[in-house]
Amino acid sequence: MSVIEQLISTFSSDPTTVCIFVAVFIVVLLWRRRSSGGRLPPGPPSYPIVGSYLSLRGTANPFEGFEPLAEKYGDVMFLKFFRAPMLVLSGYETVHEALVKNADMFSDRPDFTATVKLFKDYGDGIVWNNGASWRELRKFALQGMREIGVGRQGVEEKIQEEVTLFVASLAKEEGQPIEFKRRAMKATNNVISSVVFGRRFEYDDPKMSELLKFLDDLFKPQPALANLANLFPWLAVLPPVKKVQNEGLERIVPVLDFIRDRISERQETFDKDIIRDFVDLYHAKRRDNADESVFRGAETTATSLTWHVLYMLHYPDVQKKCQLEIDREVGRGRPVTLADKASLPYTEATVMEVLRMSNTGVLALPHALNQGGEFRGYTLPPATMVMVNLRSVHMQPDKWDKPEVFNPQRFIGPDGHVTRPPAFMPFGLGPRSCTGEMLAKQELFLFFANLLQRFHLKPATPELTSLKGVMGLVNSPQPFEVKFVAR
Numbered sequence: 407m408s409v410i411e412q413l414i415s416t417f418s419s420d421p422t423t424v425c426i427f428v429a430v431f432i433v434v435l436l437w438r439r440r441s442s443g444g445r446l447p448p449g450p451p452s453y454p455i456v457g458s459y460l461s462l463r464g465t466a467n468p469f470e471g472f473e474p475l476a477e478k479y480g481d482v483m484f485l486k487f488f489r490a491p492m493l494v495l496s497g498y499e500t501v502h503e504a505l506v507k508n509a510d511m512f513s514d515r516p517d518f519t520a521t522v523k524l525f526k527d528y529g530d531g532i533v534w535n536n537g538a539s540w541r542e543l544r545k546f547a548l549q550g551m552r553e554i555g556v557g558r559q560g561v562e563e564k565i566q567e568e569v570t571l572f573v574a575s576l577a578k579e580e581g582q583p584i585e586f587k588r589r590a591m592k593a594t595n596n597v598i599s600s601v602v603f604g605r606r607f608e609y610d611d612p613k614m615s616e617l618l619k620f621l622d623d624l625f626k627p628q629p630a631l632a633n634l635a636n637l638f639p640w641l642a643v644l645p646p647v648k649k650v651q652n653e654g655l656e657r658i659v660p661v662l663d664f665i666r667d668r669i670s671e672r673q674e675t676f677d678k679d680i681i682r683d684f685v686d687l688y689h690a691k692r693r694d695n696a697d698e699s700v701f702r703g704a705e706t707t708a709t710s711l712t713w714h715v716l717y718m719l720h721y722p723d724v725q726k727k728c729q730l731e732i733d734r735e736v737g738r739g740r741p742v743t744l745a746d747k748a749s750l751p752y753t754e755a756t757v758m759e760v761l762r763m764s765n766t767g768v769l770a771l772p773h774a775l776n777q778g779g780e781f782r783g784y785t786l787p788p789a790t791m792v793m794v795n796l797r798s799v800h801m802q803p804d805k806w807d808k809p810e811v812f813n814p815q816r817f818i819g820p821d822g823h824v825t826r827p828p829a830f831m832p833f834g835l836g837p838r839s840c841t842g843e844m845l846a847k848q849e850l851f852l853f854f855a856n857l858l859q860r861f862h863l864k865p866a867t868p869e870l871t872s873l874k875g876v877m878g879l880v881n882s883p884q885p886f887e888v889k890f891v892a893r
């Protein structure tokens with residue numbers, strides 16, 4: 407009888423031996439996990455194939471499970487998402503120590519091989535790029551934004567033009583129930599289009615509908631099989647996995663092609679002495695780069711603006727206070743501009759409080775320790791994905807007085823001016839923080855203040871939609887309708 411046959415016969419005749427064998431096997435696995443190349447941070451148990459997934463089960467989105475686990479295991483928590491090693495950072499001190507004090511170590515993005523390969527055909531984007539190429543592109547994007555006037559009058563005029571047309575389009579349906587998010591998407595896409603390509607689209611232009619359809623497809627949650635293929639690249643040999651993976655990647659292609667077409671359109675009228683927008687800058691610096699991240703930024707801004715509307719339905723007193731401030735300081739005879747911001751501290755503070763509580767970019771974008779590294783005495787293996795829980799910082803009781811209460815006043819100092827506490831980080835922190843922060847803040851303020859100047863925001867249904875978000879690529883409000891009633 408072979409050794410294997412002997413083992414099988416012993417096991418089948420003695421269930422106690424089977425139990426002992428299984429128990430020893432699990433203990434050895436757990437021990438191996440703890441002892442593999444140094445001390446790992448605490449975290450839930452991890453098993454072969456599924457990793458720590460069993461501990462995240464039962465939540466609508468596995469990532470929602472991070473918070474109860476972090477309460478148990480702490481602000482530096484290690485787990486395995488299936489096969490992938492993952493570090494989850496929570497709380498201001500930890501997040502700051504990682505993203506600012508240890509920025510060199512924590513500023514990579516994970517190497518999602520399939521996605522990254524696709525982008526290479528279109529030039530490197532910023533979001534999923536690493537190393538020298540990412541640094542150069544990021545610098546170029548930030549410099550470019552400054553050169554074309556983000557934060558100055560040039561871009562404000564483009565936003566203001568869009569705000570006026572947006573307000574006018576809502577006024578045509580005054581008092582009717584409106585599904586806001588899709589409308590907002592058209593407006594924020596147009597701001598991006600004006601800044602980047604120097605042109606906007608009419609709200610009923612088929613090109614705009616085409617772009618929205620591409621973006622809808624792109625932002626649909628990925629099927630579980632596609633996520634699995636990213637974690638286990640070898641699974642792509644199986645035809646069903648390959649199929650969903652290809653479908654996912656193909657959804658990005660039309661967006662990138664759309665951008666390429668706009669870039670080509672601009673090339674025909676390019677004059678190196680007149681830089682009109684971002685694409686002209688690209689041409690002037692001889693770059694050919696279709697980066698879809700700008701439209702991701704438009705989606706995030708539209709989502710955030712939608713949160714602002716939903717919060718105003720929940721907090722009509724705050725809405726009224728903003729309106730009174732706008733009436734008093736600006737009046738109703740002309741649009742609100744950025745120059746008015748300093749005299750509208752309550753309105754600005756309301757925008758900030760919605761950003762703090764709604765947490766559109768709740769887990770930032772994944773960071774990575776592609777080479778591994780040491781943090782707080784722990785040794786992290788190479789290819790560790792890092793999830794940064796920004797909501798944990800925005801809800802930290804020792805940083806915010808009654809963090810669960812919606813209170814714009816918390817952002818106004820004793821001198822009546824707006825203050826920005828260090829634990830306020832809706833755009834992330836450190837070298838990977840949002841490159842669109844300045845533009846997004848201008849847009850949010852101008853759209854929000856001008857909507858409140860012109861309309862009362864009223865719920866379209868007797869029951870208010872809950873403030874609990876739906877987690878996809880970003881944290882979005884549940885769909886709802888709103889009425890814009892003329893003031």
Ligand code: HEM
Pocket residue numbers: 532533534544699700702703704706707710766767770771772773794832833834835837838839840841842843845846
């Ligand atoms: C309210 C609107 C927005 C919010 C809340 C937001 C938030 C964020 C957050 C949390 C991150 C991740 C930071 C990290 O990984 O640590 C990010 C990254 C990024 N955002 Fe935004 N964003 C917004 C609008 C925009 C806009 C309008 C643009 C473009 C014009 C933009 C472009 C980017 C880019 C390119 C990155 C990646 C930066 C990098 O990897 O170096 N975002 N954003």
